[in-house]
Amino acid sequence: MEERTGTPVGRRVVLGMLGFGVGGVLVGARVSDFISRLLGPLTAADRTGLTELIPAAGRFRIYSVVGSLPHRSAEEYRLSVGGLVTRPLSLSVPDLQSMPAVRLVKDFQCVTGWRVHQVPWTGVRLADVLDAAGVGPGARAVRFTSFDGLYTESLTLDQARRPDVIVAYAMEDKPVSSAHGGPVRMYVAPMYGYKSCKWLSAIEVVDRVVPGYWEVRGYDVDAWIGRSNGRGDQPVG
Amino acid sequence: MVTSRSADRAGSLHRFDGLERALHWANAVLFVVVLTSAAALYFGPLSAVVGRRELVRAIHVYSGLALPLPFVAAFVLGRRWHSQLGDDVRRLNRWIDDDRRWLRSLGRDRRVRLGKFHPGQKINAAYLAGGVPVMVLTGSIMKWFEPFPLSWRTGATFVHDWVALGFFVLVTGHVLKAVADRDAMHGILTGWVDEGWATARHPRWREEHRKPV
Numbered sequence: 098m099e100e101r102t103g104t105p106v107g108r109r110v111v112l113g114m115l116g117f118g119v120g121g122v123l124v125g126a127r128v129s130d131f132i133s134r135l136l137g138p139l140t141a142a143d144r145t146g147l148t149e150l151i152p153a154a155g156r157f158r159i160y161s162v163v164g165s166l167p168h169r170s171a172e173e174y175r176l177s178v179g180g181l182v183t184r185p186l187s188l189s190v191p192d193l194q195s196m197p198a199v200r201l202v203k204d205f206q207c208v209t210g211w212r213v214h215q216v217p218w219t220g221v222r223l224a225d226v227l228d229a230a231g232v233g234p235g236a237r238a239v240r241f242t243s244f245d246g247l248y249t250e251s252l253t254l255d256q257a258r259r260p261d262v263i264v265a266y267a268m269e270d271k272p273v274s275s276a277h278g279g280p281v282r283m284y285v286a287p288m289y290g291y292k293s294c295k296w297l298s299a300i301e302v303v304d305r306v307v308p309g310y311w312e313v314r315g316y317d318v319d320a321w322i323g324r325s326n327g328r329g330d331q332p333v334g
Numbered sequence: 335m336v337t338s339r340s341a342d343r344a345g346s347l348h349r350f351d352g353l354e355r356a357l358h359w360a361n362a363v364l365f366v367v368v369l370t371s372a373a374a375l376y377f378g379p380l381s382a383v384v385g386r387r388e389l390v391r392a393i394h395v396y397s398g399l400a401l402p403l404p405f406v407a408a409f410v411l412g413r414r415w416h417s418q419l420g421d422d423v424r425r426l427n428r429w430i431d432d433d434r435r436w437l438r439s440l441g442r443d444r445r446v447r448l449g450k451f452h453p454g455q456k457i458n459a460a461y462l463a464g465g466v467p468v469m470v471l472t473g474s475i476m477k478w479f480e481p482f483p484l485s486w487r488t489g490a491t492f493v494h495d496w497v498a499l500g501f502f503v504l505v506t507g508h509v510l511k512a513v514a515d516r517d518a519m520h521g522i523l524t525g526w527v528d529e530g531w532a533t534a535r536h537p538r539w540r541e542e543h544r545k546p547v
Contacts, residue, residue, distance in 0.1 A: 102428070102430060103427075103428030103429045103430045103433070104428065104429050105427050105428060106427070106428070106429040106456070106460065107426055107427030107428070107429075107456060107459065107460040107463065108427055110457075110460035110461065110463075110464055111460055111463045111464040112464075113464065114461070114464025114465060114468055114497070115464060115467065115468060117468070117493070118464075118467070118468035118471060118472060118493055118497070119471075121472075121489055121490075121492060121493035121496075122471075122472060122475065122486050122489040122490045122493060123486065123489060124489060125488065125489030125490070125491075125492035125493055126484075126485035126486075126488035126489045126492070127485075128492065129488055129489070129491075129492040130488075152492065152495030152496050152498075152499060157378070158376065158378060158381065159378040159379075159381045159382045160381060160387050161381065161382060161385035161386075161387060162385065162386070162387050162388060163385050163386070164384075164385045164386055165382075165383065165385055166382045166383070166385070208479075209476060209487075209491060210476070210484075210487050210488040210490070210491030210492070211488075211491065212488075276378070276382050314388070323484060326479065326480070
């Protein structure tokens with residue numbers, strides 16, 4: 098019978114895989130980073146989307162917490178700005194585009210570990226939107242609501258006024274698609290992706306931080322990249 | 335025990351006992367759940383359509399954690415019930431020269447004489463044995479990430495993704511080859527295979543049954 102004479106290839110494969118597993122956990126971040134830098138431009142140009150199947154190819158993953166992709170056309174879209182403000186607003190996409198535009202080119206980092214390098218985002222500084230509405234007394238925080246009917250997020254007023262927090266209507270120099278949370282979404286550059294509310298329907302100025310969808314499920318409220326949800330330090334480019 | 339049971343049915347050989355078949359089908363069900371939930375989490379267009387990220391992730395995590403359990407149960411019960419599982423695991427582990435020749439010729443060399451399992455099955459089994467612990471380990475780092483440095487979580491994601499890709503390829507190949515082979519399907523469903531099929535495809539194993547009881 099074979100088991101008495103053959104070489105134990107099976108055992109070697111198993112040990113090899115366990116070694117790859119442990120080694121990969123320890124150095125995989127660097128390898129993954131290298132591969133995503135290498136393949137990023139390629140997968141960005143790939144129209145079929147097949148290269149996205151390659152792990153660590155450095156592209157976005159689409160996450161939705163509701164049953165299907167929320168959709169609103171750019172024409173019908175309105176962003177309501179309310180709460181503790183002097184002038185509640187209802188802004189259309191053209192309204193946002195008429196305000197001073199900011200273009201940020203930064204990495205997008207998800208808390209689950211994937212990262213897309215050097216993504217161009219265009220929009221209006223959240224600070225400018227808040228000033229247009231006029232922040233009232235007693236305001237301490239901002240609450241974001243999604244038209245998916247479920248997702249919410251929050252920022253403190255200080256965080257909201259950062260220059261790298263924008264209400265984005267373009268990504269990679271194209272209008273934000275439905276798949277990526279369009280027509281309008283948040284982009285909070287220094288924090289993990291879940292802080293950037295997609296399919297944004299309302300910005301509400303409030304008197305305290307209200308933990309959002311993922312935070313009530315255990316993720317950090319102040320989700321600074323590299324300084325929350327775990328240790329480590331990879332600054333956003 | 336094996337030879338006396340194969341004498342019970344003319345023209346058939348006993349290939350898998352009840353415990354082995356139960357283990358296989360328990361794994362099959364869990365793998366279908368794990369892999370489809372994985373696809374809904376990872377593959378963009380599918381994620382967009384299915385959504386319900388939290389529910390799908392819960393299904394994926396708990397079916398994944400359950401994956402080693404049938405193996406553990408089978409090994410414990412296998413010893414008690416004198417299953418041939420242990421023997422078959424040993425066979426799957428060992429490679430003979432004919433296995434390597436088969437692999438090099440991609441199955442085309444007609445002079446090759448294989449044992450109970452062909453090299454594809456041996457590769458599959460080894461990948462499964464190595465891959466499941468790695469997936470449970472890296473998946474656990476991804477799910478319960480607080481104690482770990484960010485680079486470890488990224489590393490775990492990286493390993494989890496690549497090993498998952500390997501599983502998708504191997505499981506797809508396994509299922510396609512299996513459903514195309516009626517005798518093999520009969521074997522994993524009932525435990526018995528046609529003698530002629532065994533003689534043609536697994537001659538060394540067939541010969542073991544010629545030995546006197």
